[in-house]
Amino acid sequence: MSMDNPVLGRPAEIPADPETAVLDRVPNPHSDIDYLIRFTVPEFTALCPMTGQPDFAHLVIDYIADQWLIESKSLKLFMYSFRNHGSFHEASTVMIGKRLVETLQPRWLRIGGYWYPRGGIPIDVFWQTGAAPAGVWVPDQGVPNYRGRG
Numbered sequence: 314m315s316m317d318n319p320v321l322g323r324p325a326e327i328p329a330d331p332e333t334a335v336l337d338r339v340p341n342p343h344s345d346i347d348y349l350i351r352f353t354v355p356e357f358t359a360l361c362p363m364t365g366q367p368d369f370a371h372l373v374i375d376y377i378a379d380q381w382l383i384e385s386k387s388l389k390l391f392m393y394s395f396r397n398h399g400s401f402h403e404a405s406t407v408m409i410g411k412r413l414v415e416t417l418q419p420r421w422l423r424i425g426g427y428w429y430p431r432g433g434i435p436i437d438v439f440w441q442t443g444a445a446p447a448g449v450w451v452p453d454q455g456v457p458n459y460r461g462r463g
Contacts, residue, residue, distance in 0.1 A: 325386070328394040331408060336391055336416040337384035344380050347420060347449045351375050352385075354392050361431070362399035369429045370402070373454040376413065376422040377446060383417060402428045406438035414442060421445050427456045435459040 328334035354372040361368055372392075376383075391412070395405060406426030414422055423441030437458075445451045 325390055327396075328390055330398050331391060331394045331400075331412070334391040334394040335387060336412060337387040338381040338416055339384050341378045341380055341382050344378065347377050347446050349375055349377055349449055349451055350382065351452075352383075352388060357392060357395065357426075359395040359402075359405045360397065360399045362401060365399065366431065368402060368431060370406075371427040371429075371456055372406070372409070373425045373427070373456060374409070374413065374422070375424075375451065375454070376417065377420040377449060379418055379420050381417045381419075383413060402426060402436045403438050407440050410440045410442075421449075425454045425456065427459075430459060430461075 352372075352374040354370075354374070357370040357372045359368050359370075360366065391409075398405075400408070406424055409426075410422060410424040413419070413424075419442070421442055421444075423439070423445075426438040428436045428438070
């Protein structure tokens with residue numbers, strides 16, 4: 314984790330893998346209140362660790378910041394680093410959530426991984442740090458269950 318934002322406002326290379334990708338954070342200007350921040354990643358891609366074929370997901374990340382916000386460019390580069398990374402759906406989704414918690418130490422975080430089917434089975438993965446703080450509006454993630462062409 315970097316505090317001097319090495320990618321903010323500068324050209325940046327795509328990290329080789331998620332483990333070495335740097336997630337930057339910036340101070341939360343409203344740390345005195347609870348409010349929800351949502352990132353949607355509609356075209357997330359990782360590789361199946363068994364076949365090497367691409368897996369696609371729609372990710373929704375909701376969090377309530379404490380002292381830190383994620384810097385969005387570093388988040389984009391972190392997400393992009395999965396494109397050549399072999400990882401099961403469950404491992405990728407939970408890894409992203411854990412890295413964000415490690416970097417931000419938020420009051421609350423949840424991630425929904427809505428994976429597109431391969432082999433005829435969609436897999437959705439959900440993880441959160443606990444119950445959301447009382448009084449915070451936490452909207453539905455808005456991603457429908459997979460229904461195929463029906």
